[in-house]
Amino acid sequence: MGRVRKVLTRPLGIAVLVVAVGGIGFGLYWFQPWKLWQDKTVEEALPGVVETSAPPPAVPSAGLSEQPAPSAGGPQTLAHGELISHEHATSGTVKLVRLTDGSHIVRLENLDTSNGPDLRVWLTDAPVKAGQAGWHVFDDGKYVSLGKLKGNKGSQNYAVPDDVDPSRYSSVSIWCDRFDVSFGAGELARA
Numbered sequence: 001m002g003r004v005r006k007v008l009t010r011p012l013g014i015a016v017l018v019v020a021v022g023g024i025g026f027g028l029y030w031f032q033p034w035k036l037w038q039d040k041t042v043e044e045a046l047p048g049v050v051e052t053s054a055p056p057p058a059v060p061s062a063g064l065s066e067q068p069a070p071s072a073g074g075p076q077t078l079a080h081g082e083l084i085s086h087e088h089a090t091s092g093t094v095k096l097v098r099l100t101d102g103s104h105i106v107r108l109e110n111l112d113t114s115n116g117p118d119l120r121v122w123l124t125d126a127p128v129k130a131g132q133a134g135w136h137v138f139d140d141g142k143y144v145s146l147g148k149l150k151g152n153k154g155s156q157n158y159a160v161p162d163d164v165d166p167s168r169y170s171s172v173s174i175w176c177d178r179f180d181v182s183f184g185a186g187e188l189a190r191a
Contacts, residue, residue: 038115039115039151039152039153040115040150040151040152040153041151041153041154042150042151042153042154042155042156043154043155044150044154044155044156044157046075046097046107046157047075047099047105047157048074048075048099048100048101049074049075073100074100075097075098075099075100076097076098077095077096077097077191078096078097078098078104078166078190078191079095079096079188079189079190079191080093080094080095080096080188080189080191081093081094081128081171081172081186081187081188081189082094082186083108083111083113083172083174083184083185083186084128084130084134084184084185084186085183085184086132086134086135086181086182086183086184086185087135087176087179087181087182087183087184088113088114088116088183088184089112089113089114089184090111090112090113090114090174090183090184090185091110091111091112091113091184092108092109092110092111092112092113092186093108093109093110093186094106094107094108094109094172094186094188095107095109096160096166096188103159103160103162104159104160104164104166105157105158105159105160106121106123106146106157106158106160106172107155107156107157107158108121108154108155108156108158108172109155110154110155111151111152111153111154111155111156111174112152112153113152113153113174113183113184114152114183115152116152116176116178116183117176117178117179118148118176118177118178119148119149119152119174119175119176119177119183120145120146120147120148120149120174120175120176120177121145121146121147121148121149121158121172121173121174121175122138122143122144122145122146122172122173122174122175123143123144123146123160123164123166123169123171123172124138124141124142124143124144124169124170124171124172124173124185125141125142125143125168125169125170125171126138126140126141126143126170126171126173127170127171127187128171128185128186128187134182134185135181135182136180136181136182137182138171138173138175138182138185139175139180142168142169143169143173143175144160144161144164144169145175145177146158146159146160147159149174169188170187170188171185171186171187171188172185172186172188173185
């Protein structure tokens with residue numbers, strides 16, 4: 001009888017061990033907890049803005065009055081807002097910007113949030129609600145994914161597709177696609 005029990009418990013123990021290791025491996029892949037301690041900073045300049053140290057000197061011409069050169073009319077902020085925290089502490093500014101070529105971008109400035117698995121930047125028509133009430137509202141209505149979050153810290157630009165009318169959207173969310181939850185969001189107040 002002892003030998004039969006030993007033979008039966010050995011395969012059961014191996015099966016339990018295999019299931020446990022498989023479960024731990026799947027949990028690590030799914031949750032990626034190490035990302036909570038890994039920060040990625042991305043600093044992008046606003047497209048179309050040329051930084052200069054000083055304007056070029058004016059050279060007066062005989063018989064002509066000096067007039068300032070016409071402004072190139074750089075990027076224009078159409079809407080802006082402050083990011084608030086949802087699932088994770090999040091801060092920074094969000095802007096909807098029309099570039100000089102007529103295209104639009106969503107710009108995150110001074111972003112500071114947690115890193116996580118499968119984070120996206122969404123342009124949405126949902127209202128921004130504080131606390132847990134705002135965690136899951138952004139996939140209830142219309143939204144456009146502008147791509148993966150480039151970094152959980154810094155200032156970054158996200159192109160709005162040409163076929164998207166940005167005036168139909170009122171907020172931006174840092175959305176975790178894996179768990180369908182907002183890390184943080186900002187209401188776009190028209191400028």
